[in-house]
Amino acid sequence: MSNVPEILSFFDKATSTISYIVIDPATKHAAIVDSVLDYDPKAGRVSTASADELIAAVKANDLTIDWIVETHVHADHFSAARYLQKHLGRGVIGIGDHIAPVQSNFADIFDMGADFATDGRQFDHLFKDGERFMIGTVEAEAIYTPGHTPACMSYLIGNAVFVGDTLFMPDYGTARCDFPGGDAHALYASVQRLFALPPETRVFTAHDYQPGGRAPAWESTIGEQKAGNIQIHDGISEDEFVVMREKRDATLAAPVLILPSLQVNIRGGDLPDPSHNGRRYLKIPLNAI
Template sequence: MGVALAEKRRLEADIHLVDAKEQVERTLRGEIRSPVVASFFDEPTFTATHVAHDPVTKKAAIVDSVMDFDQAAGRTSFEGAERIIDYVRAEGLTVEWLLETHAHADHLSAAPFLQEKLGGRIAIGEKIRTVQEFFGKIFNEGTNFACDGSQFDRLFLDGDRFELGALSAIALHVPGHTPADMAYVIGDAAFVGDTMFMSDYGTARADFPGGDAHQLYKSIRRLMALPEQTRVFLCHDYKAPNRDHYVWETTVGAERTGNVHVHEGVDEAAFVAMRTARDQTLGMPRLILPSIQVNMRAGHLPEPEANGTRYLKLPLNLL
């Protein structure tokens, strides 16, 4: 059996993918409602936060929020999150979920701040435990730091279903960028985190601890097996060469045919060779050390020390 045929049969046998495809198809046929999505772009971290809601019940989810962080001053603020709060209140939305696609290495999550102001449950994939175990040792967190994911309100397994008002949603495990990446398919909209980017920019790196280019390829192929009209919302955009504006929404069909790294016809070996070579040229993300410490805590800052001040660690010569 050829590699491509084996991959096709593997995807056809993926019951959770089948469920997600059926959900999208029912939405496209008008049998269930499509979510309204508003996006908020944070240019300092090139991050798109998405607010999806049921247009009838007004129940909402906020995906991949951003805390403002002045690294040089060690100062946090929430101007970007306040814009989201203003939108939610102006639209009369009720936040049910604060979804994280993974423990981001390039921005700090504002989920606890938004939860305090708007409510909702903070959720991530259950493989966050793997990330916590690794980075708990890197930052010498000791036994007081729980590596069981208990900082989050919900840990999703692959294929877990949840509701957004009357809208159906399903969580898909899409590892490769990190071991804990999740995509959330809500109606006909897929929120894919860092798994892939706009078709003219390509795909995410796979060289973080627990990352794997082979897994990333399979995860992308899994997402590309959704119906071609599926709306795809990305977590980042960096302006591809010859493009002077930011974009964070595409479709499965556009990714299948046009993604410069992994369009149809690119096999796994070619992708892994490209991704591995490209990753070797990349530096560490500017905010990785503060981001991981906060995001593995579900966006909470470390506990104050004896003097009442919170500190973020900077491990030297370790990563």
């Protein structure tokens, strides 16, 4: 088995999201992590340029997509998982198995109706903590890392770990914890799980907000995070972290796309069903978030 996957990275400037294609060089089997479906909130228009870039890379490299995985239910961009699966003709859509309470909470907020299932069935596979799976000959493991949301999952794929929003680059810090079900104590514990990985483990984040105006960056190592993460490096106690995180979170505005994106992402990347007039609609609940 190989433990050194090839990784193609795709930075979406509009949402500061990084999507990945993780490749087993020996077999050309691959996984897609945290894909983006483009959405213009001013026009209410969905488009597919970012997802089509992933599809073009899959075809150019003659890859076979085994998995299309989400680190969590994103609140800042739409998932392209279902679009990718349809146009690639394969790929198991997966997310962590704690998705059910997230779906239940937001199904109520968005009044999605009694027929909306809140057991994760919109996804093809629900990963359990510690579950192992394969991408070609590369072994992968799902690591439950709640805190940003109660359903966050990191994926250790060979010598690389995809951490979603749990960690950002060392000069930016960690995820916010003020979304429904978020918990700064849980995030601290999740980061300590990641810090227990070998220091040379490559760390890939789902976002980069370019502090100080630097160029986009998304790869570090566990050793670099432990030594230099400005919010949670070695020596920061849980109490210190929680006080800092909660104080900072109280100053943050809601993400621009939180209301539309959650309605799509708890559906596994499916858009809402068409209404009687053939159009699809997203709801904007007032005073709910």
